[in-house]
Amino acid sequence: MTMTDVATLSVDIPSCSALVTPFGAHLLSWCPAGHSDVLWLSSRAVLDGTKAIRGGIPLCLPWFGSPTDSPTRPGQGAGAHGFARTSPWTLLGSTQPANDAPASFSFELHHTGETSALYPHSFCARLDITAGAELNTTLTLTNEDDHPFTIEAAMHTYLRVGDVKDLSIEGLDGAPYDDKVKERRGTQCGDLAAVGPLDRIYTTTQPVHVVDPRLGRRIIIDKSGSGSTIVWNPWAQAAASMADVGEGEWQHFVCVETAAVRERALTLWPGHPHIMTQTLAVETLD
Numbered sequence: 001m002t003m004t005d006v007a008t009l010s011v012d013i014p015s016c017s018a019l020v021t022p023f024g025a026h027l028l029s030w031c032p033a034g035h036s037d038v039l040w041l042s043s044r045a046v047l048d049g050t051k052a053i054r055g056g057i058p059l060c061l062p063w064f065g066s067p068t069d070s071p072t073r074p075g076q077g078a079g080a081h082g083f084a085r086t087s088p089w090t091l092l093g094s095t096q097p098a099n100d101a102p103a104s105f106s107f108e109l110h111h112t113g114e115t116s117a118l119y120p121h122s123f124c125a126r127l128d129i130t131a132g133a134e135l136n137t138t139l140t141l142t143n144e145d146d147h148p149f150t151i152e153a154a155m156h157t158y159l160r161v162g163d164v165k166d167l168s169i170e171g172l173d174g175a176p177y178d179d180k181v182k183e184r185r186g187t188q189c190g191d192l193a194a195v196g197p198l199d200r201i202y203t204t205t206q207p208v209h210v211v212d213p214r215l216g217r218r219i220i221i222d223k224s225g226s227g228s229t230i231v232w233n234p235w236a237q238a239a240a241s242m243a244d245v246g247e248g249e250w251q252h253f254v255c256v257e258t259a260a261v262r263e264r265a266l267t268l269w270p271g272h273p274h275i276m277t278q279t280l281a282v283e284t285l286d
Contacts, residue, residue, distance in 0.1 A: 026057065061085075062152065084109055107127045121151070151265065155257060164251050176202070228257075
């Protein structure tokens with residue numbers, strides 16, 4: 001990876017290596033021992049803090065996707081996926097133990113609603129990352145205002161795969177989904193295979209397995225506090241128009257996102273924080 005303008009914090013312990021930046025509290029890399037990187041980072045990712053980073057685990061918050069589609073109704077001039085991923089977060093603390101314990105990082109972002117035209121509600125977001133043989137990310141959202149409000153959140157996880165066309169995505173069978181590509185709703189039947197552009201919001205609380213025969217591994221995505229799972233890959237044509245995706249690189253990732261969006265958006269009440277967690281694990285295929 002080239003030298004970056006954003007500050008990065010690295011982990012190198014017996015169980016894994018990892019890389020994270022306070023810009024967006026964005027995890028860029030996680031390599032558990034014995035495996036290549038589980039996260040995909042574009043070769044053309046912009047790492048100077050001027051725009052969102054393509055790859056890793058961006059945090060979409062306090063809305064997801066297009067502002068016009070979001071129940072949070074962001075203000076005039078709002079961009080896609082909220083402002084958390086392009087905001088500097090405060091590093092609260094980090095540990096890198098010498099023994100077999102995982103490394104950890106904690107970041108915090110405070111948003112003041114009364115000075116914001118985009119999102120007039122005050123909240124605190126905290127991200128706790130634990131990196132070892134498994135990767136755990138815990139997002140805690142706290143209402144710091146005097147009224148309840150709607151908020152969306154997604155961990156937009158880019159998983160590195162051998163070839164998206166060869167994957168089998170398990171665990172979504174029977175889940176209803178909203179398909180943005182085909183502009184229709186449906187219900188998943190069996191495992192999901194990618195045969196073209198994918199942009200689906202599934203209503204599900206279940207874990208998902210990404211079976212990757214090319215890299216000979218299974219990535220397990222478990223979660224809690226999340227009623228939506230988003231599966232996304234732009235495919236060739238759309239990827240070609242993305243300046244921060246290298247040529248042909250769309251084939252080497254799939255996004256499986258732990259989220260609470262649209263009909264499963266959160267109503268955050270004062271004094272009642274919401275906790276959303278995602279745990280990634282990797283197994284070698286037999």
